Amino acid sequence: MKAVIKSLIDKAVEEILKEGGFEAELPEYTVEVPNNKDHGDFAANTALKLSKAMRKNPFDIASDIAAKMKHPLIEKCEPVRPGFINFSISKTFYTDLLRDCIASDAPFKSEVGGNRKVMVEFVSANPTGPLHIGHGRNAAYGDSLARILKAAGFDVSTEYYVNDAGKQMSNLGKSIYVRYLQVCGRDVEFPEDGYKGGYITDIAKELQKIHGDKLLSMDEAEAQKIAFEYGLEDIRSGIEADLREFRVSFQRWFSEKSLYESGEVEECLAELRSLGHVYDSEGAVWFASTKFGDDKDRVVKRQNGEYTYFASDIAYHRNKYRRGIRTSIDVWGADHHGYVKRLSSAVHSLGVEDFEFNVSLIQMVNLIKDGERASMSTRAGEFITLKWLIDEIGVDAARFFYLMRDFEAQFDFDIDLAKKRTSDNPVYYVQYAHARVYGLYAKAEEQGLKWEKGANLNLLELDEEKEIIRKLYEMKGIVETAAFHHQPHRIIYYLQELASAFHSYYYNNVIINPENPELSGARLSLCAGVAAAVRFGLDLLGVSAPERM
RNA sequence: GCGCUCAUAGCUCAACAGGAUAGAGCAACGGACUUCUAAUCCGUAGGUUGGAGGUUCGAGUCCUCCUGAGCGCGCCA
Numbered sequence: 001m002k003a004v005i006k007s008l009i010d011k012a013v014e015e016i017l018k019e020g021g022f023e024a025e026l027p028e029y030t031v032e033v034p035n036n037k038d039h040g041d042f043a044a045n046t047a048l049k050l051s052k053a054m055r056k057n058p059f060d061i062a063s064d065i066a067a068k069m070k071h072p073l074i075e076k077c078e079p080v081r082p083g084f085i086n087f088s089i090s091k092t093f094y095t096d097l098l099r100d101c102i103a104s105d106a107p108f109k110s111e112v113g114g115n116r117k118v119m120v121e122f123v124s125a126n127p128t129g130p131l132h133i134g135h136g137r138n139a140a141y142g143d144s145l146a147r148i149l150k151a152a153g154f155d156v157s158t159e160y161y162v163n164d165a166g167k168q169m170s171n172l173g174k175s176i177y178v179r180y181l182q183v184c185g186r187d188v189e190f191p192e193d194g195y196k197g198g199y200i201t202d203i204a205k206e207l208q209k210i211h212g213d214k215l216l217s218m219d220e221a222e223a224q225k226i227a228f229e230y231g232l233e234d235i236r237s238g239i240e241a242d243l244r245e246f247r248v249s250f251q252r253w254f255s256e257k258s259l260y261e262s263g264e265v266e267e268c269l270a271e272l273r274s275l276g277h278v279y280d281s282e283g284a285v286w287f288a289s290t291k292f293g294d295d296k297d298r299v300v301k302r303q304n305g306e307y308t309y310f311a312s313d314i315a316y317h318r319n320k321y322r323r324g325i326r327t328s329i330d331v332w333g334a335d336h337h338g339y340v341k342r343l344s345s346a347v348h349s350l351g352v353e354d355f356e357f358n359v360s361l362i363q364m365v366n367l368i369k370d371g372e373r374a375s376m377s378t379r380a381g382e383f384i385t386l387k388w389l390i391d392e393i394g395v396d397a398a399r400f401f402y403l404m405r406d407f408e409a410q411f412d413f414d415i416d417l418a419k420k421r422t423s424d425n426p427v428y429y430v431q432y433a434h435a436r437v438y439g440l441y442a443k444a445e446e447q448g449l450k451w452e453k454g455a456n457l458n459l460l461e462l463d464e465e466k467e468i469i470r471k472l473y474e475m476k477g478i479v480e481t482a483a484f485h486h487q488p489h490r491i492i493y494y495l496q497e498l499a500s501a502f503h504s505y506y507y508n509n510v511i512i513n514p515e516n517p518e519l520s521g522a523r524l525s526l527c528a529g530v531a532a533a534v535r536f537g538l539d540l541l542g543v544s545a546p547e548r549m
Numbered sequence: 550g551c552g553c554u555c556a557u558a559g560c561u562c563a564a565c566a567g568g569a570u571a572g573a574g575c576a577a578c579g580g581a582c583u584u585c586u587a588a589u590c591c592g593u594a595g596g597u598u599g600g601a602g603g604u605u606c607g608a609g610u611c612c613u614c615c616u617g618a619g620c621g622c623g624c625c626a
Contacts (some may be wrong), residue, residue, distance in 0.1 A: 023589090028566075030566080030568085031567090032565075032568085034568095034569075035564095035569085035570090036569070036570075038569095041567070043568090043569085045568060045569095048568075048606065048607075051606065052606080057606095058606065080569085081569090082568095082606060083606075084568080084569070088590075097626040107593075108600075126626065163626070166626070167625065167626075168625075168626055169626095174623070178592095179579055187614090221584075222573080259605090265596095274574085282624085283624090284624055285624095286624095287624080295551080295552075296622095298624090299623090299624040300624095301624085305625085308624070308625085308626090309626050310626095330610085332622090334554075334619085334620060335621070335623060336621085336626085337552090337553055337554075337620070338552080338553075338620085338621040339621090339626090340553085341552090341553090350566095361554075362618095362621090363555090363619085364619080365621080377623060380609080404561090404574095405561085405562065405563095406562085406563085408554070408555075409554095409555075409562075410618095411552095411561095412554085412561085412621070414561095417554085424575095425588095426574065428588050429574090429588075429589090430590080431588090432586085432588050435588090436585090436586070436588095436589090437588085439586055440585060440587070442585095443585050443586095444585085447585090449563060474565095477565070478565075480565085481565045481566090482565090484565085484566080485565080485566090489563080491561090492563095492571075493562095493563055493564085493572095496563095496573070497573085498573080500573085503589055503590070504584075504589090504590065504591090505573075506590085507581095507587090507589060507590040507591085507610080508590075508591090510584090511585060512585050513585090548586095549586085549588065
């Protein structure tokens with residue numbers, strides 16, 4: 001309907017401009033569902049946008065445009081000060097819409113994405129230990145964003161980039177190896193910068209179970225390699241299991257090491273060198289990021305011959321592009337923000353056409369426990385795991401909680417509060433709306449009420465009923481804006497509004513009345529539309545929609 | 550010191566690419582269960598959108614400065 005109105009306006013403006021001999025061009029304007037229902041079903045700000053170029057009073061322009069609006073579904077179209085054009089739409093539009101919502105998810109989805117290939121790369125935590133609640137926010141966000149983008153018509157893929165190369169990783173091998181030595185009874189000191197978590201010792205014990213004392217007699221480097229590979233897979237698969245329980249799965253786990261093995265890192269640097277963006281200095285190899293606005297040039301290959309993480313990251317994004325990805329959305333922790341400039345510089349310096357590099361910096365999750373902030377350091381081995389959180393408050397509540405806040409805002413996760421709140425957590429408010437509809441179905445059946453979805457919708461005459469259908473119409477726009485801004489929390493706020501409208505409607509009106517089966521059928525149909533929207537919205541968040549609570 | 554991100558009700562947060570009267574939840578206060586599930590509903594109160602300028606028909610939203618907070622500034626990831 002928005003599109004219909006827009007095209008009508010476009011045509012009207014074109015005529016007006018031609019008739020009046022104006023040279024002005026039509027600027028961007030919006031057709032939106034107004035907050036205030038006195039402003040009709042739709043409103044356009046076209047005249048306001050146009051007034052400057054036409055050097056004419058916006059209200060007069062609005063009047064001229066309104067006079068040209070003719071469409072069977074438009075019942076009223078009026079200009080209003082300062083220059084909005086408000087539309088009232090025929091009821092047929094609403095009843096048809098409700099019918100469509102019941103029949104399929106189509107009215108909730110959009111095609112703005114135009115099938116563009118988007119990759120959401122998220123979590124990508126170093127596999128040096130289990131995920132903590134900071135990663136949980138990243139996981140909930142990335143997964144939900146991917147679902148939203150899909151609903152908005154993008155061709156979406158998801159990846160977890162596994163840092164299985166580099167210094168932190170050899171540190172992991174060493175840590176496990178030393179614990180192994182200790183398990184075998186050797187008196188060795190644990191390295192200062194090693195990973196101190198108890199899970200390292202657990203891995204060392206398993207290693208001992210499998211290999212016995214065999215590693216003791218081996219060359220240290222070789223033994224560490226075995227320890228590393230075993231530990232890596234053990235931790236990685238543990239992460240995968242936690243994420244699966246959290247309803248997060250990836251299309252691919254992309255290995256950093258594979259970029260070295262395939263020679264892509266070197267290839268990539270050679271390419272940048274030939275473009276003149278990479279040079280040698282002080283025995284190291286540098287990327288000239290200052291050319292792209294960075295503070296200083298960055299090392300891609302150290303004096304000791306090792307590549308930096310930066311080098312493989314450039315190669316990874318080059319690899320994404322070569323696989324046809326045209327938008328890469330990287331979900332990082334906010335503490336990496338100093339890294340954004342340099343990587344975006346590097347990606348753009350490759351001269352890739354039509355490649356959008358995007359980073360969502362997820363702000364920190366501060367854990368509040370007993371009124372105090374808890375440390376989230378992986379190295380120190382002190383952190384609350386995601387697994388623990390899931391066991392404590394459940395997947396639905398955890399995901400909903402994480403997604404409630406804009407990713408750019410810091411978030412204090414008060415564990416005590418989250419636990420206490422399980423019964424009046426807003427997630428239940430929304431879920432209950434869905435369950436309530438199923439309760440009504442059961443009741444209708446119990447009362448022997450025969451009804452058919454979508455029949456006699458003309459009987460829906462209350463303002464509240466129209467409001468609810470209007471809300472259903474809004475879903476699609478919400479999905480579009482959530483996709484555009486990469487902000488899943490918009491879905492939550494929408495769902496709360498929808499649930500609120502429904503709960504209120506339910507409470508103040510009798511839905512099922514066996515003496516009036518026609519009206520009951522119409523109202524149950526409206527409920528079915530609400531249930532469909534709630535289910536669809538919750539699914540975008542990865543939250544379940546129970547039929548009974 | 551430089552850079553990034555923020556600052557909205559007592560608290561936690563919304564506000565669609567600048568739109569019409571800045572909204573929810575929690576907490577507070579007052580009401581509603583003989584009812585289709587009260588995990589709910591109805592109502593009251595709560596604001597100089599950190600401060601000062603600017604841009605324009607219109608600013609919580611954009612620009613400049615100030616104040617305050619978090620984070621980053623390594624040949625770590």
